Amino acid sequence: MTDEFFSAALDDLREKGLLREPRVFTACDGRTITLSGKKYLLFCSNDYLGLSQDARIVRAVEEGLAKYGFGSGGSRLISGTRTAHEKLERAIAQYLRAESSVLFGTGYGANSGAIPALAGKGDVIFADKLNHASIIDGCLLSKAEFVRYPHADMGALERLLSKTRCTGRRWIVTDGLFSMDGDLAPLDVVCGLAKKYDAGVYLDDAHAFGVLGEGGRGTASVFGVEGKIDVTVGTLGKAAGGAGAFATGSKKMTDYLVNKARTYIFSTAIPPAVAEGDLKAVEILAESGDRRKSLLSATSDVNAEMRKRGLARVGESYIIPLVVGSADKAVQFAGAFLEAGIFIQAVRPPAVAEGSARLRLTLSSAQLPDDRTALLSAVDKLFDGRSA
Ligand SMILES: Cc1ncc(COP(=O)(O)O)c(C=O)c1O
Known part of the structure; x- marks a missing residue:
């Protein structure tokens, strides 16, 4: 194949305002980034509690490197498992009050491996339309029938559950x-x-793990349904500030994933030093009530300010979407924010639906009150009375 194909595809993306390139930060301290020698406030990270820079975690990784060296040298079932992995799995299960947990290299790998392991031919997966790409890919990789319901529409979910014939198991994901x-x-x-339709519940709590609910135990805790979720997946790459991911549930379920999830079986285990860092992060999450409080208080302040400006959406969390419409417009807004000293990425299709490109603004407990004042004054300047 020649480069002509790639050139044409890239030109096509460029014309549609959909071409992407990673921005390289020469420095990042969780609150600010440095880009081409200039410092900007960071408002699009998933490091919600600022733990990516926590000195206790950095030290745990350094000690892990000294103890284990760098790589794990193999997949978990061949030669890649160290005590660090086992300790981390126990700590995650304990933190989430689950019977057991199993590690994956990434959240993407957890979903794309666990879902096809859990659901197969004859089964039906009922999935929210706005689920993350890794869930969608997991569903597509499974041999199960894949039925999507409109976002958070429980009436539609019930109609689909009642009318879709299923000879095997049902999953709501x-x-x-x-x-x-x-x-x-x-x-x-x-x-x-x-419960009514005898379906399993598979929850991807990537963005709530460590932050929402009692003790940061996530969305199931918010709704008082801990213990009613069959599988909870989370990533250690967001509020935990590290890397790697997990699935929790019963011991039988995690033993099953160890034997059936291809992204667990056929992929190199995360470096044990990273597992040591993640372990320290989970310990810190268990006692991070103050950080959570400060993030949630900033969340309610900023959302209130957005509401005053007609910019808030229905939900209210530390993920605040400013929907602007076209991909081009989102890129222009991101450029204007950058000029105002604020780094927010434009999120464009296919990450979001056509016509709903946005600035995905996120808050972190690492940000200072002055940072949020600077953000709001940039919002005032850029949105100038226009609703998002
Ligand atoms: C809901 C959800 N699930 C899974 C993932 C993937 O997690 P990871 O970054 O660990 O691959 C993400 C990451 O953006 C996510 O938002």
Whole structure:
């Protein structure tokens, strides 16, 4: 194949305003980034509690490197498992009050491996339309029938559950806190429907893990349905500030994933030093009430300010989408924010639906009150009376 194909495809993306390139930060301290020698306030990170820069975690990783060296040298079932992985799995299960947990390399790998392991031919997966790409890919990789319901529409979910014939098992699969819209799945209703229609519940709590609910235990805790979720997936790459991911549930379920999830079986285990860092992060999450409080208080302040400006959406969380419409417009807004000293990425299709490109603004406990004042004054200047 020649480069002509790639050139044409890239030109096409450029014309549609959809060409992407990673921005390279020469420095990042969780609150600010440096880009081409200039410092900007960071308002689009998933490091919601600022733990990516926590000195206790950095030290744990350094000690892990000294103890284990760098790589794990193999997949978990061949030669990649160290005590660090096992300790981390126990700590996650304990933190989430689950019987057991199993690690994956990434949240993407957890969803794309666990879902096809859990659902197969004859089964039906009922999935929220706005679920994360890794869930969608997991559903597509499974041999199950894949039925999508309109976002958070529990009436539609019930209609689909009642009318879709299923000879095997039913699964309801949903994000907890939706990554691009910042609203919550109504998990109490989801669990009620799951009971009524004898379905399993698979929750991806990537964005709520460590932050929402009692002790940061996530969306199930917010809705009082801990114990009613069959599988909870989370990533250690967001509020935990590290890397890696997990699925929790019963011991039988995690043993099953160890034997059936291809992204667990056929992929190199995360470096043990990273597992040590993640372990420290989970310990810190368990006692991070103050950080959570400060983030949630900033969340309610900023959302109130957005509401005053007619910019708030239905949900209210530390993920605040400013929907502007076309991809080009979102890129222009991101450029204007940058000129105002604020780094927010434009989120464009296919990450969000056509016509709903947005600035995905996120808050972190690492930000200072002055940072949020600077953000709001930039919003005033850029949106100038226009609703998003
Ligand atoms: C809901 C959701 N699930 C899974 C993932 C993937 O997690 P990871 O970044 O660990 O691959 C993300 C990441 O953006 C996400 O938003």
